[in-house]
Amino acid sequence: MTRERLLTFALLAALLALPFAAQALGYPFYTTLATRMAILALAATGLNIALGLGGLVSFGHAAFFGIGGYAAGIVATHAMNAQPLLGLDIPASMPLVWLLAALSAGLVAAITGAISLRTSGVYFIMITLAFAQMIFYFAISWKAYGGEDGLSIALRNGFPGMNTAVPRDLFMIAFALLLAGLLIFWRVRVSRFGAALHAARQNELRVAAIGIEPFPIRLVAFVVSAMITAVAGAMFAELNRFASPSMLAWPMSGELIVLIILGGTGRLAGPVAGAMLYVMLEYWLGSITERWQFFLGLTLLGVVLFARGGIVGLVAGKARHG
């Protein structure tokens, strides 16, 4: 077993143990922190497919995160008021929310990606940002669903066999989704598709020369990436019982990128390590000083300047390309 795989299992085991340890030690609040870690890790795992594997630096993944959040909020609101959605009576069910979130984010990603992928480099960063801003402004002026106030979720959507109002049940759902997301990431990376995606990132011309067109591959990666991030967004809104416009705002996109770089770009465990450290720093610094963002910024600077390759790179060494 390689050190990277060992690290992945260790991190996941630690995350899974956290709520149980919290319960035993009498800090039930930590369950919520662990859920937050799992959800952010899932969102960053989605982005890691586009950014880590494909080298597509999307500065607009907050859009997909927010679309997922609003899917959860909209379904919960309609179910609560017994209003039909698009003419259908819908149950307040999480799997349905995930489906809606993934489909709508996938559709948006297919359209915006088709335009954005015509550009590259900094232009790609900026055009994805522009699309995300469009969706942000659309959401804050959409009065039917809260506008600038966002959309509260009075009652979380349900999941068969679980009570989503219980923190530990919600954590288990988020953790299972994270595992599924990591599995998708891993399958993509080891597949022929992943190899082509990785190759297109390293040398676009050569990939084209051997008969693989980079554009459709990148577009598929972008869409899959958006769908996973959207499911995470839905869970984030469920956790906070609130679909906030700030989920769509550009600092969220920056935060997702931060999680990935902090953990290790393109590494399986990168987003997990990044999300765990980030949430811990946020909580720990927040408890000792109200100026925690100042020290968070300094920490991030330290990581980017002196610990290249993030946490996973620090522990498991450079990525091996087999």
Added chain:
Amino acid sequence: MPTALIIEQLLNGLQLGVMLFLMAAGLTLIFGVMGLINLAHGSLYMVGAFACAAVAAWTGSFWLGLVASLAAAAAAGAIVEVTVIRRLYDRDHLDQVLATFALILVFSEGTRWLFGSFPLYLDIPPALTGAVALPGGVFYPVYRLAIILVGLAVAVGLWLLISRTRLGMRIRAGESDREMIGALGVDIRTLYTVVFALGAALAGLAGALVGALQSVQVGMGEPVLILAFVVIVIGGIGSIKGAFLGALLVGVVDTMGRIFLPQLLAALLGPAPAASLGGALSSMLIYIVMAGILAFRPRGLFAAGA
């Protein structure tokens, strides 16, 4: 539609445009010469605004505040360049995004630490209060006219600096081949620090000028930063001319869109749907323009080296 309203809004658009130009010029210079994406440029704008407000409150003179804003932003820029940014030039854009994102956190929280969470207010200098009558029966605030003139003067000055001076020659040489000018004996590290400080000073000037129109508060820089990025992407990254025309385009389209798009929609669709749709569409308008331009010109209108 009254002509006076159109002229007034056109001037407002120009005023926003030249403000954006001051921001975008620095961003595009820094990207063109050093290949760096600087998300923290909005923080330098904020530093300028706070320096101006603090010094103006302390001395009672807006003009001293303006000088202070230039000095403070340039100094902050130079310090950041020497301590952090310098290490990022040969990194990929991802590391640059993360590091400058971290700088935003440090600057914002640091400023809140120094000045508290309440916004500061900056008064328009007495010499520039009031309004002037323009042809067409428009009364327009003198201060906003002054901002337009300052912006245009900076644009001309920057053009002269880049095309007519030795420093400008070095900047242009740095854009086209940084290793070669290093080999020719130009101290490239100092040149980079100077360019960064120059960009920072322009951002600080923009912040100070706008500070008298809006309140001076933490987080004021980021919305402007995003707009400035839209500007340089539309104009073509690295091109000062592109930044200037892009800034005016964004300023005018944004301002005019907010006023006239809802009216246009109301005429087409009736008042009720237009009220909700108009607001959304007009805030999205510049991003739609940007996406449209990039879809057809993937490297902007005046891409450097294209």
